[in-house]
Amino acid sequence: MFDQVAAKPNRIRVCIIGGGGTGAAVAYDLSLRGFSVMLLERGELTSGTTGRHHGQLHSGARYAVGDRAIARECMEEALVLRRIVPDAIEYNGGVFVAIDDEEADRAPSFIAACLESGIPAREVPVAEARSWEPAINPVARRTVWVPDGSFDAFRLPLSFFAAARDLGATIRPFTEAVGLEVSGGRARAVVAWAAGDSSEERIECDYVVSASGAWAGAVGALAGLDVPITPAPGTLVAVRSRVSDMVLSRLSLPGDGDIIVPQRGLSIIGTTQRVALDPDCLIPHDDDTAFLLARADELAPGFSSNAIHAVWSAARPLSGRAIDDGRNLSRDFMVLDHSADGVAGMATLTGGKATVLRAMAEKAADRVCSEFGIDEPCRTRNFVLPSWRDWYAEAGL
Ligand SMILES: Cc1cc2nc3c(=O)[nH]c(=O)nc-3n(C[C@H](O)[C@H](O)[C@H](O)COP(=O)(O)OP(=O)(O)OC[C@H]3O[C@@H](n4cnc5c(N)ncnc54)[C@H](O)[C@@H]3O)c2cc1C
Incomplete structure (x- = not known):
């Protein structure tokens, strides 16, 4: 069990789309800063690129x-x-x-x-x-x-998921975002479909973070965005x-x-x-x-x-957009705030590497804090996370 205490709850609801390492780290960071977090992953957790990378801890x-x-x-x-x-x-x-x-x-x-x-x-x-x-x-x-080093591609994100869950985040695997409701130039809700359910669910939220990795284009398109x-x-x-x-x-x-x-x-x-x-x-x-x-x-x-x-x-x-095999593109990451594209209340994380997932989450959570004028510093460097074993143990597995 993660024994750290989140900041005072601020009741702002953030829906994160994507349950890879990046989404896990964003869920943990925002939960620690007092946000009310729900994360949707269309498949099993880490079933995207996260569960299939090389596992090099890049120096x-x-x-x-x-x-x-x-x-x-x-x-x-x-x-x-x-x-x-x-x-x-x-x-x-x-x-x-x-x-x-x-x-x-x-x-x-x-x-x-x-x-x-x-x-x-x-x-x-x-x-x-x-x-x-x-x-x-x-x-x-x-x-x-x-x-350099190596790390377990599955277990590392599971520690972030376990910490986020212990801080109150709702983590929902096998739940796909199939729509994004935008009105008055602002993202208002995510429409989701959970495996086994016959109908779609409308999840109202105050902010959407797309941590959907290589699927960010498709997720952005749900809100009418053209994500590079x-x-x-x-x-x-x-x-x-x-x-x-x-x-x-x-x-x-x-x-x-x-x-x-x-x-x-x-x-x-x-x-x-x-x-x-x-x-x-x-x-x-x-x-x-x-x-x-x-x-x-x-x-x-x-x-x-x-x-x-x-x-x-x-x-x-x-x-970004590739020329030839994409080696023209930087390996750096970006937090794209979509207000300039006509959709306030939504950001997309692109690029990066599994090694820098915590830093990616910090930048994304800073963006969410600044949107709502929340003055909570990032504290994710400070605490040892629960073991990946806790993710399974507390789920009763
Ligand atoms: C071949 C290869 C080797 C690599 N090796 C390394 C390495 O050794 N070290 C390193 O640091 N980095 C490495 N990387 C980079 C690293 O794998 C990625 O940067 C990182 O895994 C991306 O994580 P993510 O959470 O952003 O994306 P993902 O893990 O892809 O997570 C996105 C999630 O979003 C979900 N999703 C998509 N659409 C929806 C929807 N509509 N609703 C709900 N969920 C949705 C997907 O199912 C997916 O699980 C490698 C990458 C590749 C391709």
Whole structure:
């Protein structure tokens, strides 16, 4: 049971659409600030991109050369998550591996960019890195330690859900938002349909937060909005072996098939990137598996000899409109306030990463507070969350 006390209830009703990690963190933050929260998720909790991502707790090193601000935010948020959700995280560290001369030449600028972003990267001799992780390709030219990690994609959000519920939030899986009532230029109610019910339900609210990830376009359209969002799917391949205990990455510019993440008894190589119109029913491309396994073998020879456990795709909710494969789009997140689009009382969260879910929620909750003139600071950095086990235990499971 979460023993923290919410701020004095303010009776303002916020309906959150989307029960992934972002929605969970928004529900927790707003509940802690005294709002009356209801969250709707059309499927099982975390059944969107959240339950299907790589599970890398980004130190930000991957982004440091391209965008120091994103890198710094990842590092800061990874440290916060390590403190507040300890039982969903592995403290395993990561190694960036230069396989060829071009990658080896990047090491100094990569380390400098990491240090400028507050990430304590340091070069280690290849022999030392291979003593930690014998799977690293022996032809490696240079190796750099970074504080990457891995986390359980399901369990981490469940701790946020458990905290939100303990603070009074109503969390409703298998309940889909099928309409948004707008009148007088303001969102007034969400029309929802719960699995098994014969009729729709009208949920009156004072504010709507769309935390619907790659589905934000469809949810926005319910209110007549044109939300700038690009679903950008990527494929992941899991094999049945823990090839390394640390996260292994290529010391190249971020690209396809350049990260191996350990998850329990599995190792996951990812990812690819393309764009899709519809984030539902994503099927990996035929050549994704062979491509990813070949790339994994370059980092850790023999990776592909392990039995394949699963191959799947999930869609990143990238902010903005893509050119080609969407790599033109930033990995940063945005809170889009729709008053300028003629729908006050509604905001959409786009972009971001699972690692920064708490920061995304903080910005969204700040927006809701400012809408209603509520002066309650964010306190979600401060408290250790209930275990993911509490989510099930208190549901009587
Ligand atoms: C291949 C891949 C690998 C990634 N790897 C990493 C990684 O290693 N580390 C990292 O930090 N990030 C990673 N990410 C990014 C991360 O997965 C996402 O940023 C994050 O999961 C998005 O969470 P979300 O809650 O915003 O969206 P989602 O988890 O997609 O949640 C949105 C929810 O909204 C629900 N929904 C949609 N429409 C409705 C409706 N009408 N009514 C009710 N509910 C609705 C959906 O069912 C869904 O559950 C990866 C992404 C991809 C695609």
